[in-house]
Amino acid sequence: MNSTHKLIMVLSIALTLVLGSLSGAGAEDFSDFVDEKGKISNPGDVRTAWSHLGSWIVPRKSDDQYGFHDVYTRQSTIEAYQKTGQFPDGAMLIREIRNVDSASLPTGKTFWAGVLQSRFVMVKDQQGRFPDNPHWGDGWGWAHFEPENPEVNVSQGYKQDCLDCHVSARGTDYVNVRGYPPLR
Amino acid sequence: MNSTHKLIMVLSIALTLVLGSLSGAGAEDFSDFVDEKGKISNPGDVRTAWSHLGSWIVPRKSDDQYGFHDVYTRQSTIEAYQKTGQFPDGAMLIREIRNVDSASLPTGKTFWAGVLQSRFVMVKDQQGRFPDNPHWGDGWGWAHFEPENPEVNVSQGYKQDCLDCHVSARGTDYVNVRGYPPLR
Numbered sequence: 001m002n003s004t005h006k007l008i009m010v011l012s013i014a015l016t017l018v019l020g021s022l023s024g025a026g027a028e029d030f031s032d033f034v035d036e037k038g039k040i041s042n043p044g045d046v047r048t049a050w051s052h053l054g055s056w057i058v059p060r061k062s063d064d065q066y067g068f069h070d071v072y073t074r075q076s077t078i079e080a081y082q083k084t085g086q087f088p089d090g091a092m093l094i095r096e097i098r099n100v101d102s103a104s105l106p107t108g109k110t111f112w113a114g115v116l117q118s119r120f121v122m123v124k125d126q127q128g129r130f131p132d133n134p135h136w137g138d139g140w141g142w143a144h145f146e147p148e149n150p151e152v153n154v155s156q157g158y159k160q161d162c163l164d165c166h167v168s169a170r171g172t173d174y175v176n177v178r179g180y181p182p183l184r
Numbered sequence: 185m186n187s188t189h190k191l192i193m194v195l196s197i198a199l200t201l202v203l204g205s206l207s208g209a210g211a212e213d214f215s216d217f218v219d220e221k222g223k224i225s226n227p228g229d230v231r232t233a234w235s236h237l238g239s240w241i242v243p244r245k246s247d248d249q250y251g252f253h254d255v256y257t258r259q260s261t262i263e264a265y266q267k268t269g270q271f272p273d274g275a276m277l278i279r280e281i282r283n284v285d286s287a288s289l290p291t292g293k294t295f296w297a298g299v300l301q302s303r304f305v306m307v308k309d310q311q312g313r314f315p316d317n318p319h320w321g322d323g324w325g326w327a328h329f330e331p332e333n334p335e336v337n338v339s340q341g342y343k344q345d346c347l348d349c350h351v352s353a354r355g356t357d358y359v360n361v362r363g364y365p366p367l368r
Contacts, residue, residue, distance in 0.1 A: 047236055048262050065291035072236070113240075116365075165291050
């Protein structure tokens with residue numbers, strides 16, 4: 001074996017080690033809120049520690065997503081999106097849905113966010129890590145938690161429980177970014 | 185002069201220096217956004233760096249405070265309020281007012297925050313630092329900025345331009361805290 005062969009062998013071993021460590025990061029080190037099988041845990045109340053993406057309101061109780069919606073993400077996610085126009089791998093969007101409270105005040109007829117009803121979570125997955133898990137697909141992990149039992153993802157699967165409302169925003173990666181001033 | 189007298193003299197000088205530095209903090213070191221005469225400057229876009237207190241909406245254009253209102257403060261202010269039930273000295277509340285945009289979406293008839301129209305600022309002043317300044321009183325400094333000329337406080341004085349809407353919340357230090365989930 002001459003020196004060129006030795007160099008090629010050393011480089012091959014190094015490349016194998018590097019690729020191995022990268023692929024190892026696929027599921028285990030992906031997110032603090034996702035386990036190795038793709039189970040998404042509830043990040044809880046992030047509204048004062050994370051950044052506010054934006055709020056929106058569906059005031060009519062008969063509408064599908066009635067409520068006052070407040071959406072949060074990490075500040076680093078907003079900065080990444082502002083640079084690239086894409087949500088980075090592992091990005092999380094947390095949406096709180098609250099009752100709509102209202103009153104006639106000196107400001108006018110005013111509506112604000114009341115009692116917490118649910119928390120929806122999306123986790124960006126650029127690698128399609130969990131193809132057999134019904135809570136993962138279309139580039140995201142999807143979960144739905146309720147305050148009475150905050151550890152349990154009550155969604156039956158994102159295709160049944162999440163996609164209907166998000167599909168109209170498919171062109172912006174299933175997120176209606178026009179509602180979020182920092183992303184416009 | 186014996187050693188006791190010397191000690192008392194040294195302690196007196198030290199106390200004078202400490203008290204002098206404390207009283208010097210009254211106006212000069214009060215806030216990065218308030219000068220020594222009480223002029224309030226526009227902190228600009230804090231929505232991703234500061235914490236979201238809450239949002240509220242006045243959807244009817246004919247109402248006094250028409251718009252989508254997003255309110256921000258420092259995370260440390262929320263933590264202080266949660267401990268004491270009071271806004272700490274120097275606390276700032278920043279309220280963005282935006283147009284109300286809306287559409288019929290799969291979520292239902294949905295309203296969200298559009299283009300920025302104005303930014304209102306309140307600065308907590310527990311010491312009544314600027315008694316002759318028309319933008320200060322009732323425990324706060326008050327300012328109103330518009331995007332076209334963001335350096336200029338366009339308010340004529342808080343009694344004319346701010347108090348009417350806040351006076352109904354006098355019992356909670358002129359802030360309608362029921363609209364802000366972290367303060368409830």
